[in-house]
Amino acid sequence: MKRCHLLVVNSPSVEFEIAGQVVLRSSVIANAKDNPNFSRPLLHTEMELPVDPDYMPPMTIKVYDNRLFGFKPLAGVHVINTLSLYEMTSLLPEQIIDCDQDQTSDRLSQVQTRLKNTGSGLPPVLETDIDWWSLFYTSIGDFEKGDPSLRHDLLEVYDCELEKVPAFQGLTDFVQLYPLERGRESYEDDGGNAGQFKGSIKLCPVLGKTKDSRTRPHLPEMPVECVVRVYVVRAMGLQPHDMSGLADPYLSITCGDFAVDDIENYIPNTLEPIFGRMYEFTTRLPQDKDLHISVYDKDVLSADDLIGQTTIDLEDRYLSRHRATCGLPRRYHRKTVNCWRDSQQPVEILKQYSVRHGLELPRFKGDKDLTLEFGGTTHRLTDADNVSDKEEVGIRKQKLALKVLRSLCLVPEHVETRALYSPLQPGLEQGKLQMWVDIFPKTCGPPGPEVNISPRVPQEYELRVAVLNTSEVVLDETSFVTGEMMSDIYVKGNLVGLEEETQSTDVHYRSMNGEGNFNWRFVFPFNFIPAERVMSITKKAHLWSIDKTERRDHPKLLIQLWDNDKFSPDDYLGMLTLNLVNMVQPAAMAKDCKTTSKDGDAAKNVSLFHVRRLKGWWPCQRMKQDGSNEITGKVQLELEVLPATQAKPRPVGRGREEPNTNPVLEPPIRPDTSFLWFTSPLRTMKFIVWKYYKWTIIRLLLLIVGILMLIPLIEASPIFLISWLKILLEMLFF
Numbered sequence: 001m002k003r004c005h006l007l008v009v010n011s012p013s014v015e016f017e018i019a020g021q022v023v024l025r026s027s028v029i030a031n032a033k034d035n036p037n038f039s040r041p042l043l044h045t046e047m048e049l050p051v052d053p054d055y056m057p058p059m060t061i062k063v064y065d066n067r068l069f070g071f072k073p074l075a076g077v078h079v080i081n082t083l084s085l086y087e088m089t090s091l092l093p094e095q096i097i098d099c100d101q102d103q104t105s106d107r108l109s110q111v112q113t114r115l116k117n118t119g120s121g122l123p124p125v126l127e128t129d130i131d132w133w134s135l136f137y138t139s140i141g142d143f144e145k146g147d148p149s150l151r152h153d154l155l156e157v158y159d160c161e162l163e164k165v166p167a168f169q170g171l172t173d174f175v176q177l178y179p180l181e182r183g184r185e186s187y188e189d190d191g192g193n194a195g196q197f198k199g200s201i202k203l204c205p206v207l208g209k210t211k212d213s214r215t216r217p218h219l220p221e222m223p224v225e226c227v228v229r230v231y232v233v234r235a236m237g238l239q240p241h242d243m244s245g246l247a248d249p250y251l252s253i254t255c256g257d258f259a260v261d262d263i264e265n266y267i268p269n270t271l272e273p274i275f276g277r278m279y280e281f282t283t284r285l286p287q288d289k290d291l292h293i294s295v296y297d298k299d300v301l302s303a304d305d306l307i308g309q310t311t312i313d314l315e316d317r318y319l320s321r322h323r324a325t326c327g328l329p330r331r332y333h334r335k336t337v338n339c340w341r342d343s344q345q346p347v348e349i350l351k352q353y354s355v356r357h358g359l360e361l362p363r364f365k366g367d368k369d370l371t372l373e374f375g376g377t378t379h380r381l382t383d384a385d386n387v388s389d390k391e392e393v394g395i396r397k398q399k400l401a402l403k404v405l406r407s408l409c410l411v412p413e414h415v416e417t418r419a420l421y422s423p424l425q426p427g428l429e430q431g432k433l434q435m436w437v438d439i440f441p442k443t444c445g446p447p448g449p450e451v452n453i454s455p456r457v458p459q460e461y462e463l464r465v466a467v468l469n470t471s472e473v474v475l476d477e478t479s480f481v482t483g484e485m486m487s488d489i490y491v492k493g494n495l496v497g498l499e500e501e502t503q504s505t506d507v508h509y510r511s512m513n514g515e516g517n518f519n520w521r522f523v524f525p526f527n528f529i530p531a532e533r534v535m536s537i538t539k540k541a542h543l544w545s546i547d548k549t550e551r552r553d554h555p556k557l558l559i560q561l562w563d564n565d566k567f568s569p570d571d572y573l574g575m576l577t578l579n580l581v582n583m584v585q586p587a588a589m590a591k592d593c594k595t596t597s598k599d600g601d602a603a604k605n606v607s608l609f610h611v612r613r614l615k616g617w618w619p620c621q622r623m624k625q626d627g628s629n630e631i632t633g634k635v636q637l638e639l640e641v642l643p644a645t646q647a648k649p650r651p652v653g654r655g656r657e658e659p660n661t662n663p664v665l666e667p668p669i670r671p672d673t674s675f676l677w678f679t680s681p682l683r684t685m686k687f688i689v690w691k692y693y694k695w696t697i698i699r700l701l702l703l704i705v706g707i708l709m710l711i712p713l714i715e716a717s718p719i720f721l722i723s724w725l726k727i728l729l730e731m732l733f734f
Contacts, residue, residue: 001032001180001195004065004075008033011066012075014197016043018083019057023047028066036286037222046206053084061197063180076180076194080201087203124149126610129530132337132453133276136233136415137532145532153330153338156414157434162324163316167409174319175200198286198315220319223284227447228255228314229438230279230291233415238271238431241297241305248298248547249273249307255281255314256288266298268547271431276455289315293433295420300546308420308430318439321356323349325439327413328406331385332399338413341448343440346401350374353408362404364397372400379404458527458536460644463580464652465524465557465637466665467491467505470516471590471617473633476563476571487573488564489516491635495524496556496577497537503654507564508670514633517668523654525644528555530609533581555580561620561633574620574632580608580641586616593617593634613640638663703732 001009010032016024024043029036050056061078125134125147138146139155163170180194232251241247250266253259258281267273294309317324326342333339342349350362354374362374370393372379381387381400406412420430440447475485488509494502501524508516527536535555538548557580561573578584582605587593608614615638621629640662642650656665706728 001063001075002193004073004194007065007067009063009065009075009195012063013066013072014038014199015062015064017060017062018047033287035223041219049083049203053082053087056083059083059201061178061180063195063197076182076197078178078180078197080178083203086201125531125533130337131456131531132451133456134531135337139415145534147531153333153336155338156327156412158414158416160416161310161418162411162414162416162436168320168322168324168411171313171316171320171322171324173321175316177313177316221443223287224318225282225284225442226314226318227440227442228281228283228291229440229447229450230293231436231438231451231453232275232277232279232293233434233436233453234272234274234276235295235420236272236417236432236434238273238295238307238420240271241299241307244269244541246271247307249295250298251275251277252294252296253279253292254294255291256283258283258288261296263296263298263304269541269545269549274455276453278450278453280450283314285318286315289313291437293418293435295431295433306422306424308422308433310418310420310433312418312437314437314439317437318441322409322411323353324411325441327411327436327438328402329413330406332395332402334395338451339449340398341438341451343444343447346398346405350401350405353405353410362401364400367393370396370400372397372404374404456529456531458529461526461528462642462644462647463495463522463524463526463555463557464640464642464662465493465522465559466639466663467493467518467520467522467559468636468638469518470508470561470636471514471634472631473511473514473516473561473620474573475512475514476573477565484512487511487514489514489573490562490564491516491518491520492560492562493522493524494558495526495535496558497535497551497553498524498526506655508668509564517670519665519668520655521652521660521665523652524557526555528609533607533609554582557639559618559620559635559637561635572622574622576618576620576635578618578639580639583608583614584618586614586618586637588616590617590634590636593619595619595621595629595631608639608641612642613638615639 001012003009011028011030012032013028014026015022023045026038026043027040029038059080061080062074063076064072065075066072130147130150133145134147135150135153135155136146136157137143138148138150139157158165162168163172175198178197178199180197182192182194230253235249238247238249246269248266248268249270251260251262253262260279262277262279265275265277267275291312291314292309293312295307297305297307299305328346329338329340332346340346344352347362353359354361359375362372365371365373370381379400381396381403385399385403387396387399415434415436418433418435420433421428422430438447470489470491473487473489475487477486477488488507489511490507491505492502493504503522503524505518505520508518527538528534529536529552532552533554534552537551537553539551540547541549557578559576559578561575563571563573565571585604585606606614615636617634617636619631620633620635622632624630650662651659652662653659656667
């Protein structure tokens with residue numbers, strides 16, 4: 001209630017007026033701040049109304065504030081134009097709410113069918129890497145980040161607010177909210193909003209003249225102290241508030257006296273933040289019923305901007321017959337990522353449901369063949385309910401009770417999607433927030449374990465690549481000395497997204513047959529998220545950026561073959577891309593190494609993170625002018641990936657530096673012709689000049705020797721020597 005005549009409304013009462021006549025008056029609340037509920041909540045009266053609903057008069061709800069000396073100012077008014085909306089046809093007790101079908105949505109059924117038929121198409125995730133996010137991503141059909149083994153425990157991920165799910169009747173089946181207005185005469189600048197009245201109005205035909213014909217509804221004890229846990233999973237499609245077109249969102253939550261601005265955990269440079277935050281606090285219902293969740297954009301030089309906010313009525317969730325306090329999982333677990341977390345066990349919940357709806361209490365029968373009689377039906381466990389003969393009878397009872405509860409129209413374990421709105425732009429959606437709320441009344445005992453939805457933290461890994469040999473590399477150059485085809489081969493390597501960490505081997509010069517010998521080690525440290533099979537890359541988008549931006553991508557190793565040139569740019573020969581989580585297995589011999597484009601090889605792929613080490617030959621390819629790929633070489637690699645905790649005790653050096661272990665890389669044994677010609681003149685004379693111009697050099701030497709021997713003879717007898725010289729020249733050249 002807002003202030004009335006500048007004073008707080010502390011002692012309100014309600015009058016119900018039909019056709020200008022007051023038909024009902026409530027008691028006066030002594031102190032609305034301590035307890036805003038009425039001491040006598042159930043009011044009833046008998047009156048004659050038209051049978052035709054079009055002629056039914058309106059009903060006016062008036063709230064007065066009872067002050068000293070009999071002063072009763074009108075604090076707020078609400079008018080109900082059509083009473084026929086509240087007409088009931090029966091006064092029988094509430095019956096079982098049966099949804100006629102499981103709460104599984106069509107989308108969730110498609111996810112289960114796809115998982116059953118095809119799976120994720122990737123190597124499975126290790127059991128130690130499965131967490132709540134695996135369950136969430138599997139439930140929304142993102143199998144690359146999820147795990148198919150969780151297909152029997154999927155969550156309900158609603159694409160709207162829980163109140164808008166048709167099966168749950170807006171969670172106002174027990175009481176409805178009626179906004180109060182001040183009317184035209186208002187001294188306060190509040191837009192005419194005076195507060196809210198909550199109640200339930202039923203219009204019933206009178207069956208008899210005795211008051212015993214009326215059935216008293218089940219009224220829960222109020223006020224009640226509750227432990228509330230708010231789980232905020234992620235936001236989607238937020239409106240940008242920075243010049244870069246992005247935002248730095250963080251959460252702000254208020255409920256009664258509890259308030260938190262989680263600015264320390266803001267997420268920079270994103271419109272799709274993954275919060276993964278849980279907030280726990282204690283509140284009293286109905287005094288502090290409104291839970292406000294806001295998303296702000298963090299600014300450095302100005303006040304933080306409100307992106308959007310949403311409000312949840314905790315009282316409606318607590319009072320609803322659909323039991324929106326804590327969602328029911330699909331199966332009963334005690335130790336998994338979605339273990340039972342409610343403060344009440346399934347058997348207790350089923351008994352409470354029976355009492356509320358005036359039904360017979362559930363009865364268990366048998367020991368081995370356990371059955372449960374409830375609502376006139378006998379229920380049994382099946383193989384799909386995760387039952388083992390070795391389990392205790394008490395555990396099987398809980399599983400059977402949960403199976404019965406899942407058949408009722410109760411709120412399942414879920415994640416709801418709430419729209420965010422800003423008061424500066426009313427009616428325009430500013431994004432969506434995926435979350436859920438658990439409410440644990442303290443009268444039901446302590447709450448169960450909390451769900452760990454913390455965002456997945458990247459782990460430090462180290463990839464070690466030993467480049468051993470190459471084979472059948474295309475010969476890209478022609479020797480200007482000998483005219484032969486050759487290549488000066490070297491190998492580059494890097495992880496995609498970490499191009500600044502590119503490493504290269506030394507050069508194998510003058511390869512005449514496409515073979516290269518290196519024995520060279522690359523070492524790539526990186527951050528990896530095992531559960532999602534992705535690599536986390538954190539960089540600043542610009543030099544002037546304050547925060548780093550995280551990007552996630554598949555861990556891919558890029559190996560390139562190059563031809564070294566000293567006086568022109570190096571020539572690109574071919575490339576090999578290896579997805580470390582979905583790798584093609586190598587060939588043991590170079591001759592068996594084929595192209596990797598075959599469709600039937602996907603089932604044989606392995607994850608390097610599972611096998612830890614691989615050695616063999618892979619083909620390098622290059623695109624031709626017609627768009628097809630051709631194999632331009634083959635490379636022999638030995639790959640090993642290690643967590644940082646295992647890599648630090650076993651360090652290795654890059655190249656052939658110390659420590660040179662795991663494996664030990666000896667200097668390669670290359671042919672004698674492998675050298676750079678202008679840095680080794682003696683080897684150049686031996687292996688190039690002498691090899692290809694041997695006879696020409698011999699002839700020149702003989703000619704020079706002969707000329708030197710004839711010079712003295714020429715001087716002694718010129719005519720005789722000239723004749724012999726002529727004969728000698730004719731013999732040599734003619």
